[in-house]
Amino acid sequence: MTESPSGRQLLPVVTNTPVVETGMFGVHGPGDTSGFGGLVRRARPIIPTPQPWGSWFDDAYAAFTAHEGMADAVEAVVIEHGEMTIHIKRESLVAALQVMRDDPALAFQLLSSLSGVDYLDDTTGRRLHVAYHLTSLTHLRRLRVEVSVSVDDPHIPSAIPVYPTADWQERETWDMFGVVFDGHEGLTRILMPDDWVGHPQRKDYPLGGIPVEYKGAEIPPPDERRRY
Amino acid sequence: MTTTDNPTASPYTDTTEGRVFTVTGGDWEETLGRGEIGDERIVVNMGPQHPSTHGVLRLVLEIEGESVTDCRLVIGYLHTGIEKSCEYRTWTQATTFLTRCDYLSPFYNECAYVLGVEKLLGIADEIPQRAQVIRVMMMELCRISSHLTWLATGGMEIGALTAMTNGFRDKELVLDIFEMVTGSRMNHAYFRPGGVAIDLPPDAPAKIREFLPYFHKKLDEYDVLVTGTAPVRGRLLDVGHLDAQGALALGVTGPLLRAAGVPWDLRKTMPYCGYETYDFDVAVAQEGDSWARYLVRMREMRESLRIIEQCLDRLEPGPVMVGDKKIGWPAQLSLGADGLGNSLDHIKHIMGTSMEALIHHFKLVTEGFRVPAGQAYTAIESPRGELGCHVVSDGGTRPVRVHLRDPSFVNLQSAPAMCIGTFVADVIVSVASIDPVMGGVDR
Numbered sequence: 316m317t318e319s320p321s322g323r324q325l326l327p328v329v330t331n332t333p334v335v336e337t338g339m340f341g342v343h344g345p346g347d348t349s350g351f352g353g354l355v356r357r358a359r360p361i362i363p364t365p366q367p368w369g370s371w372f373d374d375a376y377a378a379f380t381a382h383e384g385m386a387d388a389v390e391a392v393v394i395e396h397g398e399m400t401i402h403i404k405r406e407s408l409v410a411a412l413q414v415m416r417d418d419p420a421l422a423f424q425l426l427s428s429l430s431g432v433d434y435l436d437d438t439t440g441r442r443l444h445v446a447y448h449l450t451s452l453t454h455l456r457r458l459r460v461e462v463s464v465s466v467d468d469p470h471i472p473s474a475i476p477v478y479p480t481a482d483w484q485e486r487e488t489w490d491m492f493g494v495v496f497d498g499h500e501g502l503t504r505i506l507m508p509d510d511w512v513g514h515p516q517r518k519d520y521p522l523g524g525i526p527v528e529y530k531g532a533e534i535p536p537p538d539e540r541r542r543y
Numbered sequence: 544m545t546t547t548d549n550p551t552a553s554p555y556t557d558t559t560e561g562r563v564f565t566v567t568g569g570d571w572e573e574t575l576g577r578g579e580i581g582d583e584r585i586v587v588n589m590g591p592q593h594p595s596t597h598g599v600l601r602l603v604l605e606i607e608g609e610s611v612t613d614c615r616l617v618i619g620y621l622h623t624g625i626e627k628s629c630e631y632r633t634w635t636q637a638t639t640f641l642t643r644c645d646y647l648s649p650f651y652n653e654c655a656y657v658l659g660v661e662k663l664l665g666i667a668d669e670i671p672q673r674a675q676v677i678r679v680m681m682m683e684l685c686r687i688s689s690h691l692t693w694l695a696t697g698g699m700e701i702g703a704l705t706a707m708t709n710g711f712r713d714k715e716l717v718l719d720i721f722e723m724v725t726g727s728r729m730n731h732a733y734f735r736p737g738g739v740a741i742d743l744p745p746d747a748p749a750k751i752r753e754f755l756p757y758f759h760k761k762l763d764e765y766d767v768l769v770t771g772t773a774p775v776r777g778r779l780l781d782v783g784h785l786d787a788q789g790a791l792a793l794g795v796t797g798p799l800l801r802a803a804g805v806p807w808d809l810r811k812t813m814p815y816c817g818y819e820t821y822d823f824d825v826a827v828a829q830e831g832d833s834w835a836r837y838l839v840r841m842r843e844m845r846e847s848l849r850i851i852e853q854c855l856d857r858l859e860p861g862p863v864m865v866g867d868k869k870i871g872w873p874a875q876l877s878l879g880a881d882g883l884g885n886s887l888d889h890i891k892h893i894m895g896t897s898m899e900a901l902i903h904h905f906k907l908v909t910e911g912f913r914v915p916a917g918q919a920y921t922a923i924e925s926p927r928g929e930l931g932c933h934v935v936s937d938g939g940t941r942p943v944r945v946h947l948r949d950p951s952f953v954n955l956q957s958a959p960a961m962c963i964g965t966f967v968a969d970v971i972v973s974v975a976s977i978d979p980v981m982g983g984v985d986r
Binding site for chain 2: 505506516537
């Protein structure tokens with residue numbers, strides 16, 4: 316992390332990942348007098364934060380990795396905005412959650428939230444991420460465990476054996492992102508109708524909508540409007 | 544022969560279609576005595592359109608006589624794709640959607656989200672003091688209006704109609720305050736990243752101060768009218784048990800967890816918006832039943848009044864939006880009879896006198912501001928429990944993902960644990976004591 320002149324923390328500049336978008340408003344070539352056509356946006360990889368992290372992060376991480384197999388289960392640890400994210404290999408997820416809940420030094424008794432995120436241009440090709448937000452009532456801490464899978468193989472073991480509250484939240488993540496939680500006994504759609512096709516919150520699923528005429532002008536639906 | 548006293552009832556109960564039962568239930572004992580109903584299970588569909596299911600919740604109950612042997616919940620009837628829609632709007636516009644999730648606690652939806660955005664922007668420490676105080680005050684007023692709706696609808700469902708008429712009457716007074724401040728009674732979109740949309744109108748503090756002693760008196764009245772009456776107590780006591788361990792395993796938070804003896808209130812344990820500087824108590828009960836939840840919520844309204852009073856004392860003149868002009872909404876909004884709108888002075892300024900101001904206004908309103916890439920999870924104590932918001936940014940002018948961890952959604956999972964093994968009538972009490980709001984459940 317670096318600091319901007321105003322004292323705000325800036326994220327590391329990425330220069331060697333694939334370009335995922337060029338220009339703005341779709342202007343390119345000689346007609347582009349704005350210069351916006353030259354802008355590029357690159358894929359943003361997961362950049363592990365080097366230790367020491369400060370706060371309680373180092374001690375908690377040491378307590379976590381002291382358990383058998385847990386050091387190998389970690390793919391990356393990212394500290395940003397004062398929040399700790401541990402990226403875990405999916406095959407070790409349930410064991411890791413068990414440690415998080417039962418080790419008194421960690422004591423994350425509550426799975427607050429489980430939500431999917433679709434990073435369409437993830438550099439590893441595993442674009443579907445599931446974030447588990449854990450809360451420790453003992454130590455008054457929060458921690459994020461993240462697992463990522465590809466669209467072709469979207470399987471993640473279910474967290475229900477450790478946190479029964481994951482039940483509906485996993486159903487929602489299946490419904491919205493198509494992540495299959497292996498071991499979930501009733502993984503059915505929960506928000507969309509049972510016969511719905513597709514997973515609406517994936518980034519390649521269209522928002523839909525129709526153009527609206529207002530005072531003689533036609534306003535396109537939100538997903539076709541100009542993007543910045 | 545039948546045992547009913549009804550002189551017009553047919554003496555014959557056996558027909559070619561099988562045995563006929565008297566709907567009035569007069570032959571109940573005889574029926575049970577003959578063992579014909581004993582192993583008969585009926586699946587009853589309750590909802591989604593049912594006055595006792597708090598909106599469009601559908602319960603599929605498997606019942607044996609009056610006992611519930613299985614209970615499943617079907618949700619999704621109010622799903623409007625709010626989270627997806629947010630991904631196609633600017634960071635500021637998203638508050639307009641999120642406020643409509645849990646429609647009884649709109650300020651909380653906005654707050655969880657704007658705290659997340661402010662964390663990503665790195666301006667959490669720069670929010671003006673006045674904006675924070677206004678936020679806390681509006682949220683606590685909202686807790687009162689939300690709990691009053693719970694009291695009113697919950698009371699109606701168990702037949703305590705006085706609770707309903709009184710609850711809705713006083714809720715209207717809170718909504719009047721909301722209308723005065725934000726221009727709308729619900730769905731305010733009042734909290735914005737960086738502060739609040741518009742300062743309090745000059746006469747709002749006086750109106751809120753007027754409400755406090757009135758509502759204190761009304762709370763005493765509720766205690767006489769509702770809390771102290773034997774039918775209400777008898778209806779709620781020992782119904783819908785959920786202990787602390789079960790609650791935590793199911794992710795249940797808020798009044799349900801506190802009624803099970805866990806003093807977990809994010810305003811105390813993980814403070815935000817300056818809650819650590821306010822003097823208030825966390826309402827806790829031990830029994831973990833509907834009655835305990837009732838007492839916790841009634842007590843919370845009194846504590847909210849204490850907080851609001853402190854807010855009023857702290858209101859110092861000052862800005863209500865962060866000083867950074869690249870983030871703060873450029874228009875000085877004004878409140879008219881038809882809600883929030885652009886201030887005519889501002890329009891005159893940008894259209895008539897300053898080209899730069901027009902460009903700035905145009906850029907910020909159409910394009911929005913950029914939020915540094917990353918993700919954040921912020922959680923606040925809504926009237927129903929932990930309301931979390933997971934916001935993800937890729938550095939652009941629109942969110943990549945906004946997820947609301949809605950307490951109604953998670954808490955509702957505990958309904959089968961409370962209902963199975965009890966009577967059908969108690970299902971209504973149990974669900975009412977969860978206080979789910981389907982707008983938040985389905986989003």
